[in-house]
Amino acid sequence: xxxxxxxxxxxxxxxxxxxxxxxxxxxxxxxxxxxxxxxxxxxxxxxxxxxxxxxxxxxxxxxxxxxxxxxxxxxxxxxxxxxxxxxxxxxxxxxxxxxxxxxxxxxxxxxxxxxxxxxxxxxxxxxxxxxxxxxxxxxxxxxxxxxxxxxxxxxxxxxxxxxxxxxxxxxxxxxxxxxxxxxxxxxxxxxxxxxxxxxxxxxxxxxxxxxxxxxxxxxxxxxxxxxxxxxxxx
Ligand code: AMP
Numbered sequence: 001x002x003x004x005x006x007x008x009x010x011x012x013x014x015x016x017x018x019x020x021x022x023x024x025x026x027x028x029x030x031x032x033x034x035x036x037x038x039x040x041x042x043x044x045x046x047x048x049x050x051x052x053x054x055x056x057x058x059x060x061x062x063x064x065x066x067x068x069x070x071x072x073x074x075x076x077x078x079x080x081x082x083x084x085x086x087x088x089x090x091x092x093x094x095x096x097x098x099x100x101x102x103x104x105x106x107x108x109x110x111x112x113x114x115x116x117x118x119x120x121x122x123x124x125x126x127x128x129x130x131x132x133x134x135x136x137x138x139x140x141x142x143x144x145x146x147x148x149x150x151x152x153x154x155x156x157x158x159x160x161x162x163x164x165x166x167x168x169x170x171x172x173x174x175x176x177x178x179x180x181x182x183x184x185x186x187x188x189x190x191x192x193x194x195x196x197x198x199x200x201x202x203x204x205x206x207x208x209x210x211x212x213x214x215x216x217x218x219x220x221x222x223x224x225x226x227x228x229x230x231x232x233x234x
Contacts, residue, residue: 012090012114012118013090013091013093013119014039014118014119014121015094015096015109015119015120015121016033016037016039016120016225016226017096017099017100017122017123017124018030018033018098018123018126018221019123019124019192019196019199020126020210021126021130021133021184021189021192022133022137022184022185022188023133023136023137023140024126024128024133025128025210025214026043026098027043027046027149028149029217029221030043030095030097032218032221033095033218033221034095037225038092038093039092039094039095040093040094040095041097042094042095042097042099043097044081044097044099045066046098046147047080047084048062048066048080058076058080062076067175067180069175069179069180069181069183070187071101071102071187071191074104074105078105078108081099081109085112085113085115085116085118086115088116090116090118102194102195103195103198106198122206123205124221124225125196125199125206125208126208126210126217127207127210128211132211133181134181134182134185136154137181138176138181139151139154140152140173140176141172142172143170144170144171145163145166145168145169146163146165146166148164148165150163150164154214155214157170206226208220
């Protein structure tokens with residue numbers, strides 16, 4: 001007797017997660033990876049900063065945690081991510097930068113992604129030393145308008161204090177002050193173990209040495225993203 005055709009499940013749209021300490025280059029390499037893959041780059045911290053700039057209720061709730069170098073509570077982060085993915089057409093892959101940052105968030109992401117037609121295909125862990133984190137963050141300047149980042153020595157703007165991209169003033173992020181940096185590093189070490197275990201246990205973790213020039217590290221990130229066909233023109 002002929003078998004009725006099985007209902008086809010549409011393939012999920014990929015999400016590549018970037019894990020790494022503060023200043024490990026998630027933003028920079030996340031943008032390079034997204035443009036190499038033709039994916040969307042979604043930064044959790046960037047969305048929070050945008051909510052804070054706009055003075056939304058979410059921004060008001062998140063700002064006190066962010067400015068103190070603490071993590072925003074999981075419920076607020078989950079709310080942000082649910083809203084971002086809900087109603088998203090899943091037409092394009094996503095590079096997720098700075099989310100998840102806890103095991104609970106990683107578990108929530110599985111469910112949020114599946115409900116929106118996505119699946120996390122890989123977690124790339126950018127590995128750098130704590131000394132390098134301090135060096136990078138203490139020289140970092142961020143554009144108050146477009147969020148682009150610069151560094152006093154490794155990526156200076158053409159005109160001191162002015163964003164190359166939009167001409168707005170460059171500021172030091174409140175959470176890039178030395179005492180706050182130390183708090184963020186300690187917190188990162190506390191949280192990362194279970195997260196790495198989660199992705200390692202499901203065969204999706206790739207560790208990437210993230211010290212070197214921006215070009216070298218971005219090339220490593222792209223080559224290890226686990227997405228095939230990325231050397232072909234998009
Ligand atoms: P980032 O731009 O990734 O360095 O994030 C800046 C700050 O936003 C972090 O130090 C946290 O306070 C907050 N934040 C960003 N992503 C998350 C997250 N997934 N969970 C909790 N807090 C977050």
